[in-house]
Amino acid sequence: MTSRTQKPASRPRYDEGCLAAHALNLIGDRWALLVVRELMFAPKRFQMIRAGLPGITASVLTGRLAQMREAGVVTHDERLGSYALTATGQGLLPVLEGLCQWALTVPGHDPSRFISPSALMISMGANQVPAKAGEPPGSAGFDFGKEAFEMRVREGRLSTRRVARPDTDFTLAGDGNALARAVYGAVPLTSLVDEGVIELNGDVVAAQRFVAGFSLAPRTVTPHGEVLPARTET
Numbered sequence: 001m002t003s004r005t006q007k008p009a010s011r012p013r014y015d016e017g018c019l020a021a022h023a024l025n026l027i028g029d030r031w032a033l034l035v036v037r038e039l040m041f042a043p044k045r046f047q048m049i050r051a052g053l054p055g056i057t058a059s060v061l062t063g064r065l066a067q068m069r070e071a072g073v074v075t076h077d078e079r080l081g082s083y084a085l086t087a088t089g090q091g092l093l094p095v096l097e098g099l100c101q102w103a104l105t106v107p108g109h110d111p112s113r114f115i116s117p118s119a120l121m122i123s124m125g126a127n128q129v130p131a132k133a134g135e136p137p138g139s140a141g142f143d144f145g146k147e148a149f150e151m152r153v154r155e156g157r158l159s160t161r162r163v164a165r166p167d168t169d170f171t172l173a174g175d176g177n178a179l180a181r182a183v184y185g186a187v188p189l190t191s192l193v194d195e196g197v198i199e200l201n202g203d204v205v206a207a208q209r210f211v212a213g214f215s216l217a218p219r220t221v222t223p224h225g226e227v228l229p230a231r232t233e234t
Contacts, residue, residue, distance in 0.1 A: 026071040027092065031056055031064050033099075036073065036085065036092050038118050041149065041162040043077070043084035048146070052116035093122070100126035101227050104219040111184070111216070115176035117144040121160050124151065124183060129215050131156040138210045141166025141202075143173040153213070170202030170210070184216045 013028070014021035027033060031053065038044060038052040050061055065083060068074040073089040076082075085092075100123050103109055115123075121142070131153070139152045143166065150168055151160045172179055172189075174197065182189055182198050189208050192198045200207055220228050 027068070027073060029064060029067065031060060032068060033092070033096065035061070035064055035068065036089055037096055037122060038116065039074065039083060039085045039089065040093060040096070040118055040122060041160065043080075043082040045080075045082050049083065051146075052118060054114055093125075096122050097126035098227075101219060104216065105221050105227060109216075111180060112177070115180050117142070117147045117149070117176050120176050120180050120183070121149055121151070123180075124214050125158055125160060127184075127214050127216060128153075128158050129213050131213065138206055139168035140207070140210045141168040141171030142179055143171055143199075144175060144179070145173075153210075168202070170200060170204070170207040172207065173199040173201070183211045183214050 012021075012025040014025055016022075027036065034053055035049060038049050046058075046061070046065075049065075050056060050058065053061070056064075065074060065076070068089070069076060072086055073092075075084050075086055077084065104127070135156075137152070137154045139150065141163075142149045142151065148163055148166055149160055150163050150166045151158065152168075172182055174182070178192075178197050181187070182192055185192075189198070189200055189211065190204065193200050222228065
């Protein structure tokens with residue numbers, strides 16, 4: 001018997017004891033993981049979340065946020081009107097990075113489609129090429145206009161955070177697709193600057209060396225299901 005004040009538990013989509021099914025019952029609906037992606041680095045208001053998900057309708061986003069609040073993945077600050085990930089939601093970063101890495105094992109990725117700032121930052125975290133011995137630490141700023149990030153590499157470990165203004169060795173400015181081209185493309189940064197694709201402020205040599213540490217090279221999967229990292233040139 002259910003009390004009048006207790007909300008009846010909704011029937012799970014996957015009525016199984018499998019842990020993967022349990023996770024998908026919480027964050028497996030369409031758009032849910034991409035909402036997590038947009039909130040990974042900082043709280044955001046509704047319209048800013050939606051700006052990072054151009055294919056979603058307002059009603060669907062409202063529904064997803066409500067579901068994710070109920071699941072304990074998202075919180076809502078009614079005073080500020082912003083949404084933020086809980087610690088449980090932050091724990092999904094390795095899941096998103098794993099999906100990025102797995103995506104490079106299958107064909108069909110089209111980088112010309114819309115790329116949000118958060119999407120690029122998470123992608124870079126997943127697709128960092130292992131640092132060479134003795135490689136110096138570095139810091140990079142990424143300015144997308146309405147959002148900016150600092151990315152730092154120390155002892156081969158990458159950390160990313162959203163900031164008001166980057167204080168780094170250099171800053172690349174542009175939209176998500178332009179900066180994805182700068183990071184992953186074969187065209188030198190100076191050429192992209194000359195073409196008006198991006199802006200670059202700071203140490204040009206450090207910038208070129210930094211972006212060389214990321215790759216979208218196709219990955220392979222071992223017979224045991226392990227996704228191998230991108231190969232580096234020797």
